[in-house]
Amino acid sequence: MLILGLNAYHGDSSACLLEDGKLIAAVEEERFLRVKHWAAFPLEAIRWCLKEAKASLSDLEHVAINSDPKAQFLQKMGYTFKQRPDVKLILDRIRNRQERAGVEQELTESFSDQLFSGQIHRIEHHLAHLASAHWASPFNNSVVISVDGFGDFSSTAWGIGQGAQLILDERILFPHSLGVFYQAFTQYLGFPKYGDEYKVMGLAPYGKTTYLEALRDVVSLEEEGGYSLNLNYFRHHNEKVFYEWNGREPSVGNLFKTESLQELTGFGPRNREDPLEQHHKDLAHSVQAMYEEAFFHLLKHCHQEYHEECLSLAGGCAMNSVANGKVYLRSPFNKVYVQAAAGDAGGAIGAAMVVWNEISKERPSPMHHAYLGPKFGDGEIKELLHEHQSTLEEQHCSVRFIEDDQELCDFTAKQIAEGFVVGWFQGRMEWGPRALGNRSILCDPRRKDMKDILNHKIKRREPFRPFAPSILREAVAEWFELDDDVPFMMQVFPIREDQRSQIPAVTHVDGSGRLQTVHQETNPLYYQLIRSFEELTNVPLVLNTSFNENEPIVCQPMEALDCFLRTKMDVLVMGNHIIQRPNG
Numbered sequence: 001m002l003i004l005g006l007n008a009y010h011g012d013s014s015a016c017l018l019e020d021g022k023l024i025a026a027v028e029e030e031r032f033l034r035v036k037h038w039a040a041f042p043l044e045a046i047r048w049c050l051k052e053a054k055a056s057l058s059d060l061e062h063v064a065i066n067s068d069p070k071a072q073f074l075q076k077m078g079y080t081f082k083q084r085p086d087v088k089l090i091l092d093r094i095r096n097r098q099e100r101a102g103v104e105q106e107l108t109e110s111f112s113d114q115l116f117s118g119q120i121h122r123i124e125h126h127l128a129h130l131a132s133a134h135w136a137s138p139f140n141n142s143v144v145i146s147v148d149g150f151g152d153f154s155s156t157a158w159g160i161g162q163g164a165q166l167i168l169d170e171r172i173l174f175p176h177s178l179g180v181f182y183q184a185f186t187q188y189l190g191f192p193k194y195g196d197e198y199k200v201m202g203l204a205p206y207g208k209t210t211y212l213e214a215l216r217d218v219v220s221l222e223e224e225g226g227y228s229l230n231l232n233y234f235r236h237h238n239e240k241v242f243y244e245w246n247g248r249e250p251s252v253g254n255l256f257k258t259e260s261l262q263e264l265t266g267f268g269p270r271n272r273e274d275p276l277e278q279h280h281k282d283l284a285h286s287v288q289a290m291y292e293e294a295f296f297h298l299l300k301h302c303h304q305e306y307h308e309e310c311l312s313l314a315g316g317c318a319m320n321s322v323a324n325g326k327v328y329l330r331s332p333f334n335k336v337y338v339q340a341a342a343g344d345a346g347g348a349i350g351a352a353m354v355v356w357n358e359i360s361k362e363r364p365s366p367m368h369h370a371y372l373g374p375k376f377g378d379g380e381i382k383e384l385l386h387e388h389q390s391t392l393e394e395q396h397c398s399v400r401f402i403e404d405d406q407e408l409c410d411f412t413a414k415q416i417a418e419g420f421v422v423g424w425f426q427g428r429m430e431w432g433p434r435a436l437g438n439r440s441i442l443c444d445p446r447r448k449d450m451k452d453i454l455n456h457k458i459k460r461r462e463p464f465r466p467f468a469p470s471i472l473r474e475a476v477a478e479w480f481e482l483d484d485d486v487p488f489m490m491q492v493f494p495i496r497e498d499q500r501s502q503i504p505a506v507t508h509v510d511g512s513g514r515l516q517t518v519h520q521e522t523n524p525l526y527y528q529l530i531r532s533f534e535e536l537t538n539v540p541l542v543l544n545t546s547f548n549e550n551e552p553i554v555c556q557p558m559e560a561l562d563c564f565l566r567t568k569m570d571v572l573v574m575g576n577h578i579i580q581r582p583n584g
Contacts, residue, residue: 001359002055004046005352006065008103011037011194011250012345015045016372016431017053018352022365023136025052026372026431028345031555037194039245041106042348048374057107057114064121064355065103066128066347072153075173123351125151126315127168132350133312134161135357136367137337141310143302147295148315148343149179156315158225158298160306164363166354169305175237176228178294179317181219184234184255185287189280190270194250200284201322202465203276205510207285214264215290225301227294233260276464292323292330299331310335314350318342318490319433321514325492328482338490340370340432369522370436370488373429376557378575384557385577395565398580405525405576406532412573413532416444416542420570420583421457423547425560426525430553434489435546436516437470437526439553439560441569443505443543445469450505450543457568458549466514469506471541472530473517479503479541480515489516505543516544 003018016026025048030036032044050056107116123131129146144166145158155177159168182197191199220228231237235255242253254269262268267279299311311333313324318338327336339346353364378401385392385399392399402408415422422442430436441458443450455461468489477483481494492514500507507513520527534540547554549567554560557574564572564579572579 001062001356002053002060003062003064003352003355004049004060005348005350006042006046006063006103007344007346007348007351008041008065008067009039010067010245010344011039012341012343013038013040013042013045014341014345014348015042015049016348016352017049018356018364019053021356021360021362023349023367023372025049026341026349027374027429028341028431028552030552031373031429034552034559035249036552037250039248039250041110043106043110046110052374057111057116060116060118062119062121062355062359063103063107064123064351066123066125066151066344066351068122068124068152070122071124072173075153121351121355123354125347126154126157126171127166127354128347128350129314130157130159130161130168130312130350131166131353131357132339132346133314133318133337133342134166135353135364136339136349137310137312138366138368139310139312139335139337141308142312142335142337143306143308143310143333144312144314145298145302146315147178147298147313147317149177149183150174151344151347155179156298158302160308161312164357164361166357170224172226175231175234178219178227178291179315180234180236180255181229182287182291182317183252185283187252187254188256188261188269189284190272190274192272194252198319199462199465200287201320202462203281203284204288204322205285205508205512206464207278207281207283209286209289210279210282211265211286212289215286217264219290219294221294221297225298225305227297233257233264288322291317291320292326295320295323296326296330299327299333303332309333310337312337314339314342314346316343321490322492322512324490325482325512325514328484336484336491338488339367340430340434340436340488340490342490343433345432370431371428371438371523372431374555375428376575378577381557381574381577384561385579388561391565392579396582400578400580402576402578405528408573408576408578409525409529409532411578412442412529412571413536415571416442416533417536419444419447419450421454421568423560423564423569423572423574424526424529425547425554425557425572425574427523429555432488434516435544435553436487436489437518437523437544439547439555440470440544441547442529443467443545444537445503445506445541445543446537446539448504454545458563459545460550466508467506467543467545468514468516469503469541470516470518470526470530470544472527472534473519475540476515476517480513486515486517487519487522489514491515502539503541506541
């Protein structure tokens with residue numbers, strides 16, 4: 001049985017393919033169209049998934065999309081009649097519902113030469129999130145929590161997963177949302193782009209909790225794990241906020257009321273070009289602290305309610321790796337799983353898993369790794385390099401081929417240890433927003449100046465944003481204060497104090513690091529490379545950042561080569577081919 005899962009008409013549109021309950025392909029549309037967070041129908045992602053499975057549209061028995069416009073219908077009507085929001089807001093919601101109802105038409109028009117006779121399933125947004133958390137996890141039983149902006153009139157949902165059974169027990173409904181809270185203050189701090197919340201998270205350690213008490217007037221903790229927003233500070237509940245989801249990078253109008261927040265904070269909204277001053281850093285720190293208060297308030301309730309030791313998280317707020325890393329310290333849970341694409345892209349997986357479970361009554365297979373995207377062979381890479389031979393010669397680049405993997409890893413590790421910036425393009429592309437060792441830029445974590453070098457040569461991003469370490473799984477306890485498996489770089493842990501001076505390039509200002517644990521079983525080549533680096537340096541980890549330059553992570557060899565040529569990257573390792581600048 002083939003089930004196509006979709007996240008469509010929303011940010012991070014994506015597609016995946018489930019074959020007899022096992023995930024065999026998953027990819028975001030942005031990787032093909034080269035626009036971050038692309039929001040529309042994921043046509044190219046669907047084409048690739050079908051190609052990967054050697055299937056056509058006519059082979060699909062089921063298509064699942066992670067949105068059900070009919071969900072919470074009575075609650076929507078009740079809110080509309082009681083609150084009487086701006087008519088433009090109502091019309092916007094109706095338009096969104098009509099778009100999501102057009103999946104059959106999209107498939108028919110896009111695959112006009114193929115007959116689709118399968119069934120379309122519309123899966124409620126947060127149920128899809130919960131499914132992508134619990135059933136992708138290695139846990140038999142787990143508390144499952146989804147926290148995001150909004151989806152199908154809900155912002156938060158929680159319940160219990162027990163083997164093949166998934167029960168959604170409680171929700172927090174529109175207009176109250178931790179995702180909207182965090183996004184509104186992200187905008188206020190001068191980070192207006194969709195998905196910029198991680199910048200506030202990176203800025204937070206530079207500040208203090210100066211505004212935390214004031215923010216407790218913005219977010220109130222309620223009984224039984226709930227929370228509510230003071231709507232006097234927000235616009236989304238009764239005004240038409242500009243949203244652009246269709247066929248481009250998503251954009252969202254201001255969610256906050258300027259006068260209210262200015263009175264609360266004592267300063268106005270920051271323009272993105274303005275310098276970051278201490279009060280901005282303090283507000284970022286306070287926003288993160290307020291989010292954590294509400295988050296752990298919910299976790300405490302869920303543990304008391306279900307008495308389970310394992311926690312599975314999803315939703316856009318599950319990308320808050322700082323809060324995720326504190327679960328062991330600030331809650332009774334002993335195990336945490338956060339899926340590689342915890343945000344809306346991951347809802348494609350959840351929707352497909354729900355349909356599989358409903359039909360088969362079985363649990364889908366867990367997701368042990370995130371290497372689910374396109375792969376390219378050495379033959380394709382060789383042909384590409386031949387086509388661009390003149391350009392490589394103009395930039396005085398040398399090209400060589402190392403057939404033996406151990407020799408390849410030893411060479412690459414030596415380049416990293418000598419301070420060079422290395423592009424690493426291998427195997428199947430990662431699913432989700434993190435580079436996990438197949439589409440990565442790798443550097444020496446021991447160099448204090450490596451952050452500046454990377455920002456100068458390639459990334460050109462804000463200097464306060466940290467870089468992450470990839471570490472051999474068995475070495476975690478020696479280097480971090482917590483020992484757990486973090487395969488998808490979704491948790492931040494404190495680095496041991498006596499080790500911080502050895503790896504300054506991946507140690508944040510507060511002594512923490514957003515780690516990725518690397519397993520020999522799931523990525524043997526990347527594991528082998530880090531092992532080679534350890535043999536040279538006695539350090540079992542490397543600095544790992546995404547292979548891109550202000551664009552989606554590279555997908556195809558041409559994109560990797562183009563990024564290498566237009567930046568000051570020193571070495572590019574694609575498959576077993578090595579492209580090297582004169583100084584590399």
